[in-house]
Each structure stands twice: as structure tokens, then as C-alpha cells.
Amino acid sequence: GAVVSQHPSWVICKSGTSVKIECRSLDFQATTMFWYRQFPKQSLMLMATSNEGSKATYEQGVEKDKFLINHASLTLSTLTVTSAHPEDSSFYICSAPEQGARYEQYFGPGTRLTVT
Amino acid sequence: GQSLEQPSEVTAVEGAIVQINCTYQTSGFYGLSWYQQHDGGAPTFLSYNALDGLEETGRFSSFLSRSDSYGYLLLQELQMKDSASYFCAVRATSGNTGKLIFGQGTTLQVKP
Numbered sequence: 001g002a003v004v005s006q007h008p009s010w011v012i013c014k015s016g017t018s019v020k021i022e023c024r025s026l027d028f029q030a031t032t033m034f035w036y037r038q039f040p041k042q043s044l045m046l047m048a049t050s051n052e053g054s055k056a057t058y059e060q061g062v063e064k065d066k067f068l069i070n071h072a073s074l075t076l077s078t079l080t081v082t083s084a085h086p087e088d089s090s091f092y093i094c095s096a097p098e099q100g101a102r103y104e105q106y107f108g109p110g111t112r113l114t115v116t
Numbered sequence: 117g118q119s120l121e122q123p124s125e126v127t128a129v130e131g132a133i134v135q136i137n138c139t140y141q142t143s144g145f146y147g148l149s150w151y152q153q154h155d156g157g158a159p160t161f162l163s164y165n166a167l168d169g170l171e172e173t174g175r176f177s178s179f180l181s182r183s184d185s186y187g188y189l190l191l192q193e194l195q196m197k198d199s200a201s202y203f204c205a206v207r208a209t210s211g212n213t214g215k216l217i218f219g220q221g222t223t224l225q226v227k228p
Contacts, residue, residue: 009118034215034216036218041223042221043203043220043221044159044203044218044220045218046215046217046218067202093158093159095159097214102161102164102212103146103147103149104149104161104164105149105161105216107158107159107160108158108160109157110157110158
């Protein structure tokens, strides 16, 4: 199956700093990618849809100025958490959809963000 | 609003059969998917139903009834490695890039 990578796999940062997370589709092109966050023992909450060459579409309640998304190429989307606070600590996962009949989404391994 | 309901926990023994139910209420519906997630790992795709009926893939089967807004995942011949969280997800928009809305997840514990 298709492979999606994320970098870094984990990051610790101080309050007030910004953190960039990369999501890459390694062996296929993805005009669309999705960003989720997941708290321990909870579901995946869709944050935004990243669109190559255009602005991201954010879900209701997600601050677009805080979670900056850039989809600069057909294989790379980035999520930047700006002015991070401890409550932003979470597991961030990206996914890219398959272009087939099963509409399968391929998920990256996730990035564990801890804000101190 | 959008909501998907599934049991929070299920426990079963090795070799048994377990069914995880999912009911949904969403503004759009283009299919129901199931994903498995082990602790600390990424979700992996298990199955997808766009039409009513049963889909079988090895030990896993998935069922959908659109009129009842209901589906289930059936796991047969349970193995210890099946201990994980299972999420149902509704494809809420059309097209190949349709976004998924996930349920809260069911933690399955398989005991020897």
C-alpha cells in the first residue's frame, strides 16, 4: 500500500514557540491531505483539509491563525502550531486518500507534541 | 451536528467472535469505513461499505444498513494481536478526497 511519513515523530517545545510538522506521501501524489489531532484514549478529530496550491479548509472551532497549513507540493503538507501552549500538546496525524474505489486513507505514523 | 456512536470497550477471548456496532448521524453520507489503531500507532484501514450488505475480508467483515444508519465490524477467530482500538468513520463528503468523521473508538481487549 501507499506510504505516508511524518516528521518529526515527537517534539518537545517551550510555550510560545512554534513547531512545524511535515507530512509526505512517499510513493504517490496527494492533492489533498487531512490533519487530525488525537488526545489519549480519544478519537481522531479532523482539524483541516490541506489542498495543494490553495488554502486549507478548517473545521469549525479550529483556529486557522494558530494552526497554519501549507500544501506546497503534491507530496508535502506542513502543519505549523504557532505560539504553542501546553493545551496544544497532543498527537497530530496526517492522512492522504487513496484514489480508488475503497476511499481508503493512508495515515502517517503521527507526531507527539509536548509543550512545556 | 455529526455524531457516530460505538461502544467504548469490548472484551473477548481468543478464538471468539466479536461484533462492534456503529450508529451514525451525519449531514452527508458517502460510505462507512473501519480503522484499527494500536496504542501509539497510526490508524490502518480495515474495510469500507458504500452500499447495504456485508463485505468480507479474511477474518474481518463489515456490514452496512443505510436505512438504519447502522453498521458493524465483525471480527472472527480473535487473536491476541487484535487487541486495539477500532474506529468507524463516515465519509462525509463526496469524491475521492472525501473527509472522514470518526467515531469515538472501541477498545477491544482479547484475553487468552
